[in-house]
Amino acid sequence: xxxxxxxxxxxxxxxxxxxxxxxxxxxxxxxxxxxxxxxxxxxxxxxxxxxxxxxxxxxxxxxxxxxxxxxxxxxxxxxxxxxxxxxxxxxxxxxxxxxxxxxxxxxxxxxxxxxxxxxxxxxxxxxxxxxxxxxxxxxxxxxxxxxxxxxxxxxxxxxxxxxxxxxxxxxxxxxxxxxxxxxxxxxxxxxxxxxxxxxxxxxxxxxxxxxxxxxxxxxxxxxxxxxxxxxxxxxxxxxxxxxxxxxxxxxxxxxxxxx
Numbered sequence: 001x002x003x004x005x006x007x008x009x010x011x012x013x014x015x016x017x018x019x020x021x022x023x024x025x026x027x028x029x030x031x032x033x034x035x036x037x038x039x040x041x042x043x044x045x046x047x048x049x050x051x052x053x054x055x056x057x058x059x060x061x062x063x064x065x066x067x068x069x070x071x072x073x074x075x076x077x078x079x080x081x082x083x084x085x086x087x088x089x090x091x092x093x094x095x096x097x098x099x100x101x102x103x104x105x106x107x108x109x110x111x112x113x114x115x116x117x118x119x120x121x122x123x124x125x126x127x128x129x130x131x132x133x134x135x136x137x138x139x140x141x142x143x144x145x146x147x148x149x150x151x152x153x154x155x156x157x158x159x160x161x162x163x164x165x166x167x168x169x170x171x172x173x174x175x176x177x178x179x180x181x182x183x184x185x186x187x188x189x190x191x192x193x194x195x196x197x198x199x200x201x202x203x204x205x206x207x208x209x210x211x212x213x214x215x216x217x218x219x220x221x222x223x224x225x226x227x228x229x230x231x232x233x234x235x236x237x238x239x240x241x242x243x244x245x246x247x248x249x250x251x252x253x254x255x256x257x258x259x
Contacts, residue, residue: 010226012179013200013240014248016187019175020200021252026168027197029161036154043147050140057133064122064129071115071122078108078115171255183229190236200238202245208232215239 007015085101085108092098176184190199201209203220213234215223223230224241231238 007178007180009228010244012183013226013229013238013244015175015178016183016200016238017202017240017245017248018252019172019179019187020198021248022168022172022175023191024197025252025256026165026172029165029168032161033154033157036150036157040147040150040154043143043150047140047143047147050136050143054133054136054140057129057136061126061129061133064126068119068122068126071119075112075115078112081108187238190238194235194237198237200240201232202240202242204242208235208237208239211235 082105085105089098089101092101179187187199191197198209201211203209203215203223206214206220208215211232211234213232215232219230220241222228223239224243226241226244229238
């Protein structure tokens, strides 16, 4: 690899344009994936959220069922107490004792009625929870299915492009190493500031690629001489002549064809 100090302006321009071609190819690969990785991530979050909610609903259901058991046990205890007090009434010595036991029996009967009312309310709550659980389960399964589909889609694209992307990332790093830091920083800054990521463009029909602003003939001659690095005054992009661009495109196409 050539030392950055030994590079002529032309070599720098070639290295920059090669880097642009490599980075643009990486951009294309990532554009194919598009929003898929984010979609998969969002779906994973939704599935996790629904799973947690479903677990909570099932836990609530178990808790209510346990409370119903406790109420039924309490009813049995109240019934036993009524039976005991009724038996005691047979052996009372006066009306006061009889009335006292009658009040106890009435209290136990009220407790039974209250427990039965609570059981009825809890059974209604169970039915509602079961309906919500069923709906949540169906929604969760639908989301899981959608997630699996999107994951398969992403995996297929990754399988096709991962090897090429990794190779290009390595090549991008190699070409970056040839370029002096100041110039590389400018390239990266321009790349992030323009919509299509093109920091280095060639002259096409008297204008910079993708621009409608004509470049003066004198400036075009300076660009073609490859003696200094010239930028487009309108977009700030680094400019190269079309012949250099065609040569580097051919060279890069041969590199990409090896993949």
